[in-house]
Amino acid sequence: MSGRLDIVIVGGGTAGWMCAAACAAKLDPRRYRVRLLESEEIGTVGVGEATLPQMKDFNDFLGLDEREFMAATQASFKLGIEFVNWGRQGDRYIHPFGTFGRPVGEADFFSYWARANIAGTAAPLFDYCFPIVMAKADRFMLPNGNPDDVRNAFSYAYHLDAFLYARFLRRWAEARGIERVEGRIVDVERDGEDGRIAAVTMASGARVAGDLFIDCSGFRSLLLGQTLDVGLEDWSHWLPCDSAVAVPSARSDAFTPYTRATRRSAGWQWRIPLQHRTGNGYVYASRHISDDAAAAALLANLDGEALADPRVLRFKAGKRHQGWSHNCIAMGLAGGFLEPLESTSIYLVQVAIMHMLTLLPAEPAIDPALPAEFNRVLDIEYDRIRDFLILHYVANAADAPLWEQVTSMKLPDTLRDRIDRFRHRGHVPAYRDGLFGPTSWQAVFVGQGIVPQAADRLADILPDAVLAERLDALSATIAYGVQSARDHAAFVSDYCPAPAP
Numbered sequence: 001m002s003g004r005l006d007i008v009i010v011g012g013g014t015a016g017w018m019c020a021a022a023c024a025a026k027l028d029p030r031r032y033r034v035r036l037l038e039s040e041e042i043g044t045v046g047v048g049e050a051t052l053p054q055m056k057d058f059n060d061f062l063g064l065d066e067r068e069f070m071a072a073t074q075a076s077f078k079l080g081i082e083f084v085n086w087g088r089q090g091d092r093y094i095h096p097f098g099t100f101g102r103p104v105g106e107a108d109f110f111s112y113w114a115r116a117n118i119a120g121t122a123a124p125l126f127d128y129c130f131p132i133v134m135a136k137a138d139r140f141m142l143p144n145g146n147p148d149d150v151r152n153a154f155s156y157a158y159h160l161d162a163f164l165y166a167r168f169l170r171r172w173a174e175a176r177g178i179e180r181v182e183g184r185i186v187d188v189e190r191d192g193e194d195g196r197i198a199a200v201t202m203a204s205g206a207r208v209a210g211d212l213f214i215d216c217s218g219f220r221s222l223l224l225g226q227t228l229d230v231g232l233e234d235w236s237h238w239l240p241c242d243s244a245v246a247v248p249s250a251r252s253d254a255f256t257p258y259t260r261a262t263r264r265s266a267g268w269q270w271r272i273p274l275q276h277r278t279g280n281g282y283v284y285a286s287r288h289i290s291d292d293a294a295a296a297a298l299l300a301n302l303d304g305e306a307l308a309d310p311r312v313l314r315f316k317a318g319k320r321h322q323g324w325s326h327n328c329i330a331m332g333l334a335g336g337f338l339e340p341l342e343s344t345s346i347y348l349v350q351v352a353i354m355h356m357l358t359l360l361p362a363e364p365a366i367d368p369a370l371p372a373e374f375n376r377v378l379d380i381e382y383d384r385i386r387d388f389l390i391l392h393y394v395a396n397a398a399d400a401p402l403w404e405q406v407t408s409m410k411l412p413d414t415l416r417d418r419i420d421r422f423r424h425r426g427h428v429p430a431y432r433d434g435l436f437g438p439t440s441w442q443a444v445f446v447g448q449g450i451v452p453q454a455a456d457r458l459a460d461i462l463p464d465a466v467l468a469e470r471l472d473a474l475s476a477t478i479a480y481g482v483q484s485a486r487d488h489a490a491f492v493s494d495y496c497p498a499p500a501p
Contacts, residue, residue, distance in 0.1 A: 008212070012170070016216035017036070019353050021173040038180070051346050076275055079132075095440060138255065221334040230322050235317040239339060247309070248277045264282065265289070329374070331349050338389060355373075385435055423450060426455060
């Protein structure tokens, strides 16, 4: 060894190159050597094209130029996710990247809305959210930085081509010293004493040794799952969709600044608008619909010409029992998979990267406290996202066999408690670790027909007339503020135009 800790990333794709880019940006090359092994022969899943606002944080963490990144990845802006036919057929709502309302008294805004809603004097909750009203108008603007301006009460994410993002990060990381090794791995060597991974052997015969291995090998989980035999905690009894069929289509006139998820009889369909095309897919439970029928349903519900043949993917919802075992850390699909209903896949890669950097050992001998803490935090992240996804399924009409199954299933105790507390008085506990905060839960609860039966007592003090006046003023302020936003397509065309594919 050269005195540097030798990090070997196995697999490219989005997860591998995000990890490599973070290492290039933040690790001292005098102390860490980083190599990424990937084979052009092995394809990537590459259908996860919708992200969360934390991705902007990650790009800023790297120091990427937003306009350059968006042009290179054919990206558009995302203000939230529209859910169509969830709850009941004909319903639609948007889960926003922002907050509901603004302070109107001693209690939080949602408590005042719940009180007015029970009294029948409130407008729909979603009228009090700036990014929702802006999204419905197909408009966009950047936050203005003024904390007193309602037009600053939101964040945003991206729709992007995941393959182009990985390619963009590859160029960026290689320019900053990351070594890429082309080739297919044919063997994994373990240390005879402690079982850690010692090296991998390439098809060329080359042996690549390392101190810390990052498994970004996708669903195969070559190192963590296959070699170290870390099993998968199966959550398919709660999240029964196990397949997806995906197809790109020509960009339609509806260049929306939001993702759309439409509930179907055996699952749900996604729509993700990029600059050069629209990404589409049908996530479904294979026991309730065949691949051919799912593909036919998807093709029948596109808003542009299909640009390729539908492609079928298989998966199982769950996570590895440990994301870090021995000297191996799994990221992305190698560590677990939760379906893309709330666009969490890239976020979970990001969380793993950030905690890896925080807990990175300085020498080959790894203190057991480091993987223990990594696994603790990742378990919390997965568990809380799992509960949030299950909520979408359980709060529905039982109008088809799949929906009969999920609406009658036994829920995790953590989710059942959260639903009961919300129904009682609109309470959504906030927590330090975990992705989705109160606004997200409020949006899905109310959007799918679960509303509080009473309001927080702190909201009782404000007189009815004053509360009604403040709510009316707020919705008017939001509606007026949206008028200053630009058409989304025009904004993207001026801000980050992408070259023709």
